[in-house]
Amino acid sequence: MNLHPDYLLNQIQGPADVKKLSVDQLHQVADEIRHLVVEKDAAIGGHLGPNLGIVETTLAFHYVFDSPHDKIVWDISHQSYPHKMLTGRAYGFLDNERYHDVTPYSNQDESPHDYYRVGHTSTSIALAVGMAKARDLTKQSGNIVAVIGDGSLSGGMALEGLNNAGKYDGNLIIIFNDNQMSIDDVNGGMFDQLTALRESNGEAPNNLFKAMGLDYKYIADGNDVETMIHALEDVKGIAHPIVLHVNTVKGLGYAPALADEEAWHWHSPFKIEDGSDVAPASDAENYDQIIKDELGRQIEAGQPLMVITAAVPGVFGLGEIKAKYPAHYDDVDIAEQYSVTYATGLAENGARPVLFQNSTFFQRAYDQVIHDMALNRYPVVTIVKNGRISDDSSTHQSDFDLAMLSNVPNIEYLAPTNAEELVAMLQWALTQTEKPVIIREPAGEVTHGPISATAFNQIKAQVVHQGKEVAIIGLGDFFALGQAAAAELAKDGIDATLINPVSASTLDEATLGQLVNDHQVVVTLENASMSGGFGEHVDRFFAPTKVRVLNFGAAKEFNDVVPLAELYDRYHLTPTQIATDVKAVLKNL
Amino acid sequence: MNLHPDYLLNQIQGPADVKKLSVDQLHQVADEIRHLVVEKDAAIGGHLGPNLGIVETTLAFHYVFDSPHDKIVWDISHQSYPHKMLTGRAYGFLDNERYHDVTPYSNQDESPHDYYRVGHTSTSIALAVGMAKARDLTKQSGNIVAVIGDGSLSGGMALEGLNNAGKYDGNLIIIFNDNQMSIDDVNGGMFDQLTALRESNGEAPNNLFKAMGLDYKYIADGNDVETMIHALEDVKGIAHPIVLHVNTVKGLGYAPALADEEAWHWHSPFKIEDGSDVAPASDAENYDQIIKDELGRQIEAGQPLMVITAAVPGVFGLGEIKAKYPAHYDDVDIAEQYSVTYATGLAENGARPVLFQNSTFFQRAYDQVIHDMALNRYPVVTIVKNGRISDDSSTHQSDFDLAMLSNVPNIEYLAPTNAEELVAMLQWALTQTEKPVIIREPAGEVTHGPISATAFNQIKAQVVHQGKEVAIIGLGDFFALGQAAAAELAKDGIDATLINPVSASTLDEATLGQLVNDHQVVVTLENASMSGGFGEHVDRFFAPTKVRVLNFGAAKEFNDVVPLAELYDRYHLTPTQIATDVKAVLKNL
Incomplete structure (x- = not known):
C-alpha cells in the first residue's frame, strides 16, 4: 500500500512536473525523497549514502534539463533512486508492496529516462562521450550529462574517459559528485588534491580535470537545490565539455549514515530509529x-x-x-x-x-x-x-x-x-x-571434511567413493551436490563413483582415464556457467572415447535477480533431476 | 660475425663497465648504440624510434645506479635495446649471426637485469610500486625505477598506477619519457597539457603528476647524457616517489625516423641509406x-x-x-x-x-x-x-x-x-x-567462395559437402584446413561431410543433431587455443551421445616466437596428421 498518499511525489509523473515546483516544494520533495530512500532501504536493504547525497543534484537536473531529450548517465547507478522517483517510478518507493517493481540500478527497459544496465564503476564518461558523438554524427540535439562519484574516479576507465572527454569539442557536462567517499581511507594520491580543490573553492593548482584538458567549475554546496539549479542553468547548452565539481554530503539527512559513511554506502535492512540491524549478527563459521x-x-x-x-x-x-x-x-x-x-x-x-x-x-x-x-x-x-x-x-x-x-x-x-x-x-x-x-572460495555454509592433499603441484583428483557404471565429478562447492546426487542414484541401486577434481583448470587425466574401463557415464557439476567452464574440459577429454558425459551448470545467459531455486530447477541442479537425467542416458545406452 | 670489433661496446660486459667510461666515451657508446639499433632493425625489423630516443637515459641509469641492486622496469620494453647492450647482451646487436639470441622485449630468463616478460603497455608503474613495497616489507634496499612513455600514459592502468604511486611513501622514481609519440594525432586531452609543461620548462599549472600527489621535476634535454647523469644523481636514494619528466626525441640519430615518427616506431627491414623497404609493397588482396x-x-x-x-x-x-x-x-x-x-x-x-x-x-x-x-x-x-x-x-x-x-x-x-x-x-x-x-578477421591470404547466408540472426551451419561416417567442422580460416583434411581422407575412401559452422559462439544444434544418425566421428578445427574454445562447445553438445569427437587446435600454453610449422606439427594441424588421427579412432570404434 502507498505509505505516503499525502506526499507531493504522488503528483510527479515525470520531469515536466518537477519543473512546475516552487522552491518550497522542491525542498519538500527533497525531504520526501530522503525519507523514502531510508524507508525502503530499512525494509529491504539497498544503497543509502549515495542516494541521500545526490537528491538536490537530481532535482536540479530535472528542473533545468529536459529528460529524455537531454540525457543523464549515472555511474554505477547506485545513486539513481531519486532519479527514479522523479521519472514516473515513485510508486516503487511509496508503496511497500511495489518495492521490487523498480530495480536498484538504471535499466533502459524500465524507463525512457534510463540508458544502460550498469553496476560496475567508472563507465559513465565513456558512455556519455559516445552518446555525445553519436548525437553530433546523427545531427540530433540535447545535452549529455554524466554523473560520477569520487570513489569511481580512481578507476582507469574513468581516467581514460577524462582524457577522451578532453579531446572532444562538443556539448558534454560531467558532474563530478565529490562526496569524499574515500576520505577516511586514503592519504596521498589524487584524493589529497581533490581535498585541496574543495578547500580552495576550486582554485588550487594541479587540477586533475584541467590536466586532462577540461573546463572546470566548482560548486561548494551541492546539497542546496537553488545553488544546483543555477549551476546547471549556467552550463546548459554549453558547446564544449566541462566538469562541474560538486561538493556533496554522503548520507545527508540520516544521522547514522553521516556518522559512518562507509557502513551506510549500502546497508541491509535496519531499524530506522537507531540504524541497528534487523537481522542479528551471525556467529556461524564463514x-x-x-x-x-x-x-x-x-x-x-x-x-x-x-x-x-x-x-x-x-x-x-x-x-x-x-x-x-x-x-x-x-x-x-x-x-x-x-x-x-x-x-x-x-x-x-x-x-x-x-x-x-x-x-x-x-x-x-x-x-x-x-x-x-x-x-x-x-x-x-x-x-x-x-x-x-x-x-x-x-x-x-x-x-x-x-x-x-x-x-x-x-x-x-x-x-x-x-x-x-x-x-x-x-x-x-x-x-x-x-x-x-x-x-x-566456496559459496554457502561452511562444510568440513577430509583434505584431498597437502601439496597441489600435481593435481590428483580425489576418488572419495569408488563405484562403477556412473562417475560423478563435483567441483568445489558442488561436490556436496554430487554426494546428494549419488545418494539419489543409490536408491535405484546405482553405485556411483564420487570424485573431487580439486582443480578447475587442470584435469587429472590419469584418474579420469581409468574411468573408461568400467564407467559408461560421467557427470560433471559446476557452480558456474558451463560455456568455457570445467565440464567442457572434461568433455574434450572423453570426446574421443565411448564414455558419455552429462554436464550440469548454468546456461550461457544473463539472469537478473532470478531466485536461486528457480535457476537450480531450470538448470537441473537438484539431486533428483540429476539422477533422473543420468538414468535416462543409462537406459538408452 | 661481429660487424664492429672496434666498438667500445665490446668491452662493456655489464653496468660496472659503464661506470668506468669518460664523458667522451659515453658519447661514443651512445653513437655506437644508435648505429647498432638501426643496423639490426634494418636487417631483421624491430622497434626503432623508441630505442633511439632513450639511449642517454639508459646510459645515465647504468652510470648512476647499480643494477640489479637498483632495479629498472621498462614499460612495454620496446625501448630496452640500449639496456640490453649495456647489460651483457651487446653480442645480440654486434654479431648479425646472433641477432635472434637476444629477444626484443625484457625477459627475466635472459638477464638478471630484466624483470618481466612484457609487451602490453601501461604496466610499469604498477610493477614498480609492487617491487618497492616488497623491498620495504622484506627489508631490502636499492632504488626502484620505472620508465614509461607518453604514449602509454593514456592507458587506464598507468593512471591507476600514478594514483597509487602518489599514495606510497618510499623510494620510487618514475621516468616519464616524453617523446611526443602522439603529438601529431592528438588535440586536447592530457597531451595538450603535457605540451604546456614542456613549453614552460615544467612550470605550467594543471600538472597531471602533481594532481596525482606526486613530486615532479622536468628535464628539458633528455638526450644529453651529462644532463641525465646529473638528473639521476639528484634523485638517487630519494625517500619518496618522484616523476622525472624527461623530454626526448624519438628516432634521434636516424633522419628518416625523425621525419616520420609514427612510421618508424616499429619498422620492417629497410635500406639504411634512405629508409626504403627491403621487401616491395605487396599488391595482393588483404x-x-x-x-x-x-x-x-x-x-x-x-x-x-x-x-x-x-x-x-x-x-x-x-x-x-x-x-x-x-x-x-x-x-x-x-x-x-x-x-x-x-x-x-x-x-x-x-x-x-x-x-x-x-x-x-x-x-x-x-x-x-x-x-x-x-x-x-x-x-x-x-x-x-x-x-x-x-x-x-x-x-x-x-x-x-x-x-x-x-x-x-x-x-x-x-x-x-x-x-x-x-x-x-x-x-x-x-x-x-x-x-x-x-x-x-580470417588470418592468411584472401580466399574466395560462396557465402553461407545473407542474414545471421539465426545461425545456420553450412553443410558444404554431405558425406557420411566422418564430419569435419572447420571454423573460419580453418575451414580450408578442413577441406584439405577431407581430401586426405578421400584417398582412403572416406567420404567426410564438410561443415562451415559460421559462428564461434552459437552452435546450430539442428544441423549438428542430424549428424548423430549417420556419423561416428566429428572433427573440429579451430585456429585458436582449444581450452574454452569452439571445439569444447561441440564436445558438450555430443557428450551425451555415441558420437566421438576429435578436437584440433592449440594446447593451453604460452609459446614464445615458435615457428608456425613447428606449432602446427605439434598440434597435429596438417591434413595428413588429422586424417591419421581420424582413421585411428575409426579403427577402434
Missing part, C-alpha cells in the same frame, strides 16, 4: 574468517604477506587485517587492473601478495591475469569470492569465472570442497614459488 | 582492405559509422579511413577499456560503431565486453584481427580470443571462411539492431 585467520597466522609467523583489495574490503571483512596488520594491507582504490599487475610486482621482489576479489569485478583484470600474472608465473595468490550461480543483478553476474580463469595457461585455479581443504590449499599456495594460484 | 572498402561504401551511403581504434590504426591501415572520413574516425589513444564502453554509448544514441582490435589487446576490455557491450545488447560491431595460432612473442599471444569471447552471452562471434562471407557478415552486422556482433 569461509572469509577461515581465510583471514590463516593469513593472520602466516603474518605472525613472519611471512611477508601483502593483502590487497581493489576497494572491496567489505566483501571479505578485510578491515580486520587492516586494523591488526596495517603494513600487510593495501587497498588500491577502484583499480582492478592495477591490483593484479601490482601483485605481480610484489611477488617478483620477494613479498607474498594475496589478492581478494569478487568474481564479477575480477573480469576487469583479465589481460593483467594473462599478460602479467600468468605469463610471468610469479606466485601471486588470489581468492575469488562469489564465483557461483546467483540471484544477483545481471550487472553483477558472477558465474563466468571458470571460463575466464580456467583457460589461462600457467595458473592453478583450485576449487576446495570444504574448510580443511581450503586451508590446505592456501597454505600450499603461500609456500610454493612456481606459479600463480587462484582459490575459488 | 582482408583489411576488403573491410575498409565496405565501410567506405556504407559511410558514403549515409550510414552514421564511427570507426574506433585504441591506438593501433597501423594494424589495420586505418589511416585511410581517417584521411577520407575524419568525422567517422576516432583513435581513443591506448584505452582499450574505454574503447568498448564508448562504442556502447555511440550505439545507444544511434551511431554505428565499428571497433577494430587485435586479439591480444582486446583482452584488456573483457569486463567492458561483458558488462557494457553484451549485457546491454547494443549493436556494436567489432573486428578482431590476429585471433590465431601464431609465431609471435608470448607477450602477444593471440589465440585466447575464442575462450574470451565465445562464452559471453548475447554476443554473436562470427567466423567468416572467405572474403565474400566476411562482407556479407559485415553488411548484416551493420544493419541489425539486436546484439553486438564480433567478426573474426
Whole structure:
C-alpha cells in the first residue's frame, strides 16, 4: 500500500512536473525523497549514502534539463533512486508492496529516462562521450550529462574517459559528485588534491580535470537545490565539455549514515530509529574468517604477506587485517587492473601478495591475469569470492569465472570442497614459488571434511567413493551436490563413483582415464556457467572415447535477480533431476 | 660475425663497465648504440624510434645506479635495446649471426637485469610500486625505477598506477619519457597539457603528476647524457616517489625516423641509406582492405559509422579511413577499456560503431565486453584481427580470443571462411539492431567462395559437402584446413561431410543433431587455443551421445616466437596428421 498518499511525489509523473515546483516544494520533495530512500532501504536493504547525497543534484537536473531529450548517465547507478522517483517510478518507493517493481540500478527497459544496465564503476564518461558523438554524427540535439562519484574516479576507465572527454569539442557536462567517499581511507594520491580543490573553492593548482584538458567549475554546496539549479542553468547548452565539481554530503539527512559513511554506502535492512540491524549478527563459521585467520597466522609467523583489495574490503571483512596488520594491507582504490599487475610486482621482489576479489569485478583484470600474472608465473595468490550461480543483478553476474580463469595457461585455479581443504590449499599456495594460484572460495555454509592433499603441484583428483557404471565429478562447492546426487542414484541401486577434481583448470587425466574401463557415464557439476567452464574440459577429454558425459551448470545467459531455486530447477541442479537425467542416458545406452 | 670489433661496446660486459667510461666515451657508446639499433632493425625489423630516443637515459641509469641492486622496469620494453647492450647482451646487436639470441622485449630468463616478460603497455608503474613495497616489507634496499612513455600514459592502468604511486611513501622514481609519440594525432586531452609543461620548462599549472600527489621535476634535454647523469644523481636514494619528466626525441640519430615518427616506431627491414623497404609493397588482396572498402561504401551511403581504434590504426591501415572520413574516425589513444564502453554509448544514441582490435589487446576490455557491450545488447560491431595460432612473442599471444569471447552471452562471434562471407557478415552486422556482433578477421591470404547466408540472426551451419561416417567442422580460416583434411581422407575412401559452422559462439544444434544418425566421428578445427574454445562447445553438445569427437587446435600454453610449422606439427594441424588421427579412432570404434 502507498505509505505516503499525502506526499507531493504522488503528483510527479515525470520531469515536466518537477519543473512546475516552487522552491518550497522542491525542498519538500527533497525531504520526501530522503525519507523514502531510508524507508525502503530499512525494509529491504539497498544503497543509502549515495542516494541521500545526490537528491538536490537530481532535482536540479530535472528542473533545468529536459529528460529524455537531454540525457543523464549515472555511474554505477547506485545513486539513481531519486532519479527514479522523479521519472514516473515513485510508486516503487511509496508503496511497500511495489518495492521490487523498480530495480536498484538504471535499466533502459524500465524507463525512457534510463540508458544502460550498469553496476560496475567508472563507465559513465565513456558512455556519455559516445552518446555525445553519436548525437553530433546523427545531427540530433540535447545535452549529455554524466554523473560520477569520487570513489569511481580512481578507476582507469574513468581516467581514460577524462582524457577522451578532453579531446572532444562538443556539448558534454560531467558532474563530478565529490562526496569524499574515500576520505577516511586514503592519504596521498589524487584524493589529497581533490581535498585541496574543495578547500580552495576550486582554485588550487594541479587540477586533475584541467590536466586532462577540461573546463572546470566548482560548486561548494551541492546539497542546496537553488545553488544546483543555477549551476546547471549556467552550463546548459554549453558547446564544449566541462566538469562541474560538486561538493556533496554522503548520507545527508540520516544521522547514522553521516556518522559512518562507509557502513551506510549500502546497508541491509535496519531499524530506522537507531540504524541497528534487523537481522542479528551471525556467529556461524564463514569461509572469509577461515581465510583471514590463516593469513593472520602466516603474518605472525613472519611471512611477508601483502593483502590487497581493489576497494572491496567489505566483501571479505578485510578491515580486520587492516586494523591488526596495517603494513600487510593495501587497498588500491577502484583499480582492478592495477591490483593484479601490482601483485605481480610484489611477488617478483620477494613479498607474498594475496589478492581478494569478487568474481564479477575480477573480469576487469583479465589481460593483467594473462599478460602479467600468468605469463610471468610469479606466485601471486588470489581468492575469488562469489564465483557461483546467483540471484544477483545481471550487472553483477558472477558465474563466468571458470571460463575466464580456467583457460589461462600457467595458473592453478583450485576449487576446495570444504574448510580443511581450503586451508590446505592456501597454505600450499603461500609456500610454493612456481606459479600463480587462484582459490575459488566456496559459496554457502561452511562444510568440513577430509583434505584431498597437502601439496597441489600435481593435481590428483580425489576418488572419495569408488563405484562403477556412473562417475560423478563435483567441483568445489558442488561436490556436496554430487554426494546428494549419488545418494539419489543409490536408491535405484546405482553405485556411483564420487570424485573431487580439486582443480578447475587442470584435469587429472590419469584418474579420469581409468574411468573408461568400467564407467559408461560421467557427470560433471559446476557452480558456474558451463560455456568455457570445467565440464567442457572434461568433455574434450572423453570426446574421443565411448564414455558419455552429462554436464550440469548454468546456461550461457544473463539472469537478473532470478531466485536461486528457480535457476537450480531450470538448470537441473537438484539431486533428483540429476539422477533422473543420468538414468535416462543409462537406459538408452 | 661481429660487424664492429672496434666498438667500445665490446668491452662493456655489464653496468660496472659503464661506470668506468669518460664523458667522451659515453658519447661514443651512445653513437655506437644508435648505429647498432638501426643496423639490426634494418636487417631483421624491430622497434626503432623508441630505442633511439632513450639511449642517454639508459646510459645515465647504468652510470648512476647499480643494477640489479637498483632495479629498472621498462614499460612495454620496446625501448630496452640500449639496456640490453649495456647489460651483457651487446653480442645480440654486434654479431648479425646472433641477432635472434637476444629477444626484443625484457625477459627475466635472459638477464638478471630484466624483470618481466612484457609487451602490453601501461604496466610499469604498477610493477614498480609492487617491487618497492616488497623491498620495504622484506627489508631490502636499492632504488626502484620505472620508465614509461607518453604514449602509454593514456592507458587506464598507468593512471591507476600514478594514483597509487602518489599514495606510497618510499623510494620510487618514475621516468616519464616524453617523446611526443602522439603529438601529431592528438588535440586536447592530457597531451595538450603535457605540451604546456614542456613549453614552460615544467612550470605550467594543471600538472597531471602533481594532481596525482606526486613530486615532479622536468628535464628539458633528455638526450644529453651529462644532463641525465646529473638528473639521476639528484634523485638517487630519494625517500619518496618522484616523476622525472624527461623530454626526448624519438628516432634521434636516424633522419628518416625523425621525419616520420609514427612510421618508424616499429619498422620492417629497410635500406639504411634512405629508409626504403627491403621487401616491395605487396599488391595482393588483404582482408583489411576488403573491410575498409565496405565501410567506405556504407559511410558514403549515409550510414552514421564511427570507426574506433585504441591506438593501433597501423594494424589495420586505418589511416585511410581517417584521411577520407575524419568525422567517422576516432583513435581513443591506448584505452582499450574505454574503447568498448564508448562504442556502447555511440550505439545507444544511434551511431554505428565499428571497433577494430587485435586479439591480444582486446583482452584488456573483457569486463567492458561483458558488462557494457553484451549485457546491454547494443549493436556494436567489432573486428578482431590476429585471433590465431601464431609465431609471435608470448607477450602477444593471440589465440585466447575464442575462450574470451565465445562464452559471453548475447554476443554473436562470427567466423567468416572467405572474403565474400566476411562482407556479407559485415553488411548484416551493420544493419541489425539486436546484439553486438564480433567478426573474426580470417588470418592468411584472401580466399574466395560462396557465402553461407545473407542474414545471421539465426545461425545456420553450412553443410558444404554431405558425406557420411566422418564430419569435419572447420571454423573460419580453418575451414580450408578442413577441406584439405577431407581430401586426405578421400584417398582412403572416406567420404567426410564438410561443415562451415559460421559462428564461434552459437552452435546450430539442428544441423549438428542430424549428424548423430549417420556419423561416428566429428572433427573440429579451430585456429585458436582449444581450452574454452569452439571445439569444447561441440564436445558438450555430443557428450551425451555415441558420437566421438576429435578436437584440433592449440594446447593451453604460452609459446614464445615458435615457428608456425613447428606449432602446427605439434598440434597435429596438417591434413595428413588429422586424417591419421581420424582413421585411428575409426579403427577402434
